Amino acid sequence: MKNFPIAKSKRVRSTPFSERIESQGVKAYTVYNHMLLPTFFTSLEEEYNHLKEHVQLWDVSVQREIEISGKDSSELVQLMTCRDLSKAKPGICYYSPLVDLYGGLINDPLIYKLESNIWRVCIADSDVLLFAKGIAEARNLNVKIFEAKIDTLAVQGPKSLKLMEKIFGSKIVDLKFFRYDFFEFKNNKYLISRSGYSKQGGYEIHIDNLKAGLELYDYFFKAGNEFNLKPGAPNLIERIEGGLLSYGNDMDIGDNPFECGFDKYVNLESDIIFLGKENLKKIKKEGIKKKLMGVKIEGKSVNLTKGLPILDLKSNEIGELRSAAYSPKFNKIVGIAMVKKDYCNIEQKFKIELENTLVSGEICNLPI
Amino acid sequence: MKNFPIAKSKRVRSTPFSERIESQGVKAYTVYNHMLLPTFFTSLEEEYNHLKEHVQLWDVSVQREIEISGKDSSELVQLMTCRDLSKAKPGICYYSPLVDLYGGLINDPLIYKLESNIWRVCIADSDVLLFAKGIAEARNLNVKIFEAKIDTLAVQGPKSLKLMEKIFGSKIVDLKFFRYDFFEFKNNKYLISRSGYSKQGGYEIHIDNLKAGLELYDYFFKAGNEFNLKPGAPNLIERIEGGLLSYGNDMDIGDNPFECGFDKYVNLESDIIFLGKENLKKIKKEGIKKKLMGVKIEGKSVNLTKGLPILDLKSNEIGELRSAAYSPKFNKIVGIAMVKKDYCNIEQKFKIELENTLVSGEICNLPI
Numbered sequence: 012m013k014n015f016p017i018a019k020s021k022r023v024r025s026t027p028f029s030e031r032i033e034s035q036g037v038k039a040y041t042v043y044n045h046m047l048l049p050t051f052f053t054s055l056e057e058e059y060n061h062l063k064e065h066v067q068l069w070d071v072s073v074q075r076e077i078e079i080s081g082k083d084s085s086e087l088v089q090l091m092t093c094r095d096l097s098k099a100k101p102g103i104c105y106y107s108p109l110v111d112l113y114g115g116l117i118n119d120p121l122i123y124k125l126e127s128n129i130w131r132v133c134i135a136d137s138d139v140l141l142f143a144k145g146i147a148e149a150r151n152l153n154v155k156i157f158e159a160k161i162d163t164l165a166v167q168g169p170k171s172l173k174l175m176e177k178i179f180g181s182k183i184v185d186l187k188f189f190r191y192d193f194f195e196f197k198n199n200k201y202l203i204s205r206s207g208y209s210k211q212g213g214y215e216i217h218i219d220n221l222k223a224g225l226e227l228y229d230y231f232f233k234a235g236n237e238f239n240l241k242p243g244a245p246n247l248i249e250r251i252e253g254g255l256l257s258y259g260n261d262m263d264i265g266d267n268p269f270e271c272g273f274d275k276y277v278n279l280e281s282d283i284i285f286l287g288k289e290n291l292k293k294i295k296k297e298g299i300k301k302k303l304m305g306v307k308i309e310g311k312s313v314n315l316t317k318g319l320p321i322l323d324l325k326s327n328e329i330g331e332l333r334s335a336a337y338s339p340k341f342n343k344i345v346g347i348a349m350v351k352k353d354y355c356n357i358e359q360k361f362k363i364e365l366e367n368t369l370v371s372g373e374i375c376n377l378p379i
Numbered sequence: 380m381k382n383f384p385i386a387k388s389k390r391v392r393s394t395p396f397s398e399r400i401e402s403q404g405v406k407a408y409t410v411y412n413h414m415l416l417p418t419f420f421t422s423l424e425e426e427y428n429h430l431k432e433h434v435q436l437w438d439v440s441v442q443r444e445i446e447i448s449g450k451d452s453s454e455l456v457q458l459m460t461c462r463d464l465s466k467a468k469p470g471i472c473y474y475s476p477l478v479d480l481y482g483g484l485i486n487d488p489l490i491y492k493l494e495s496n497i498w499r500v501c502i503a504d505s506d507v508l509l510f511a512k513g514i515a516e517a518r519n520l521n522v523k524i525f526e527a528k529i530d531t532l533a534v535q536g537p538k539s540l541k542l543m544e545k546i547f548g549s550k551i552v553d554l555k556f557f558r559y560d561f562f563e564f565k566n567n568k569y570l571i572s573r574s575g576y577s578k579q580g581g582y583e584i585h586i587d588n589l590k591a592g593l594e595l596y597d598y599f600f601k602a603g604n605e606f607n608l609k610p611g612a613p614n615l616i617e618r619i620e621g622g623l624l625s626y627g628n629d630m631d632i633g634d635n636p637f638e639c640g641f642d643k644y645v646n647l648e649s650d651i652i653f654l655g656k657e658n659l660k661k662i663k664k665e666g667i668k669k670k671l672m673g674v675k676i677e678g679k680s681v682n683l684t685k686g687l688p689i690l691d692l693k694s695n696e697i698g699e700l701r702s703a704a705y706s707p708k709f710n711k712i713v714g715i716a717m718v719k720k721d722y723c724n725i726e727q728k729f730k731i732e733l734e735n736t737l738v739s740g741e742i743c744n745l746p747i
């Protein structure tokens with residue numbers, strides 16, 4: 012596949028760390044929330060292996076944080092998500108599908124309640140700020156909504172605990188999954204969550220002091236040597252195998268939370284008020300017609316630039332392949348597909364045309 | 380400046396014409412509305428010269444069209460814009476700043492009223508769909524909102540009239556600026572507007588039949604030979620000189636329409652209802668504190684990746700450079716900057732640091 016350079020501009024923002032990752036040899040970018048996201052430094056496969064064994068530092072500043080504060084902030088945040096946040100507490104990261112009136116997915120952020128009337132919504136790739144403003148301004152809610160000046164570094168991989176302990180002290184090892192707390196380094200306090208877009212364990216450091224954050228970035232590569240720390244990025248192979256979904260790739264506004272396997276984050280029995288509640292009740296009653304599933308496909312390489320139809324053996328369309336990468340672990344292409352309900356059976360065989368060749372595959376569970 | 384390839388995926392959508400423009404030698408992409416936008420094929424300068432003399436075909440499918448229909452569609456469209464659309468008629472393209480409650484710019488689309496209850500909002504780079512849905516769903520408006528399956532080709536340059544006449548017939552030459560109508564080619568009807576993101580004149584063809592659109596694309600390059608038609612893209616040099624603003628580069632939610640010179644599209648005297656009305660009245664009364672201006676800077680090349688501070692001769696910050704390109708016409712760098720009100724004087728001198736060198740420049744009008 013031919014490479015095309017990305018034209019940079021103010022509109023497609025660089026991050027505070029772009030200069031550093033470029034000097035470290037970043038090989039490609041994608042754009043996410045109007046900002047540059049590195050995709051790899053050596054090769055997807057090399058970094059997949061390294062991520063599963065060692066530790067990586069990722070510039071995930073693209074994960075923008077929408078701050079919603081004010082008297083009606085809890086009402087607004089709840090209006091947007093089907094997850095019951097009425098008992099939300101500071102210190103916990105809530106994975107919360109945002110849905111529209113029809114139950115269609117708007118985004119799938121982690122939501123943090125910082126204080127009783129201050130929330131942070133750490134977003135995937137869509138302008139949640141505009142959805143929140145639309146609702147708040149149409150209803151005259153008493154809230155302040157803005158994109159916080161926060162840039163995030165992720166520390167991912169099995170050695171992330173040891174590395175983070177070395178820098179932030181032993182207390183950080185006790186932080187549980189999807190919890191956050193504040194930790195100091197050189198007189199600067201950082202909000203750090205036990206989270207990240209890999210299944211290898213790790214942390215996300217939410218940086219609001221840029222100068223300190225840049226020094227921290229450089230310090231990581233001094234302190235990380237003994238753990239074989241390398242710069243990295245969310246890894247396409249690892250996240251597909253791990254069943255970590257990507258908004259815009261695997262699901263969008265045409266899909267509802269049940270179709271994406273988010274059932275446990277849809278709280279229809281509670282008395283919370285959110286926009287899509289009635290329609291999600293209806294969808295639940297009637298049952299879904301399609302579902303995200305894993306797939307394994309015979310093949311050595313793939314580069315998706317759009318969804319591709321999945322066919323049964325009679326060439327009827329039974330689904331759409333939405334993400335895919337070659338997996339060295341399975342020696343096959345692995346992927347995530349939206350599949351018609353009747354065909355969501357493990358080992359269901361299918362055909363798919365990849366680069367003008369018809370190849371065979373089968374449905375499997377997520378994670379793969 | 381080092382080049383970095385763009386990692387394609389379903390999330391960063393290709394357009395129906397991407398394969399064609401790649402075979403025609405597109406050299407770089409940017410991402411706009413989650414989709415690939417070509418930026419040039421040969422060089423910015425070569426295409427600037429060609430655009431001003433001949434005619435180009437641009438894949439501007441990224442200019443997505445949000446369709447808003449239903450009983451309350453006019454109310455919703457008006458709620459979002461400070462331009463009075465109460466007397467809007469089919470056949471006219473309305474350049475309409477969208478603003479939030481505080482008068483901050485959300486987007487600057489062309490709006491088409493197709494029928495009494497069907498509107499199309501042709502958007503710049505922000506998720507207007509989410510803003511519209513937020514308002515409509517919070518207010519229980521009776522509307523349907525979706526991204527239309529429309530991809531747009533722009534025909535731009537002084538020879539665009541002759542070329543379009545050859546393909547669509549003589550009636551198209553009579554279409555006035557910012558008007559649209561329907562025209563046929565090979566039994567397919569196209570909505571065509573006299574519009575486009577250049578000052579060289581031209582048309583935009585809004586394609587809803589993909590197969591026909593691809594055939595039309597190929598036909599253009601047969602029919603266009605005699606007019607020296609070439610593939611092109613919105614040209615950074617030409618659009619800066621022409622004072623055509625770019626949402627996300629030149630202005631965003633932190634700027635209001637008065638600061639961007641959109642005064643004539645802010646209708647505060649009419650009795651229309653839109654979200655930002657009271658705050659824009661207040662801003663108008665108090666006066667603005669900054670304004671978008673043209674700039675000319677001594678220099679031969681520039682690649683902005685973020686806004687850069689503009690300094691007065693005592694090194695006080697007096698503004699921010701937001702777009703810039705080398706102009707062969709002026710033999711200088713030309714740009715668009717947000718400048719503090721007191722310094723918005725023609726020939727006001729300033730200094731700016733470009734690639735570690737302090738250079739001098741002066742303020743000028745837009746268009747430059």
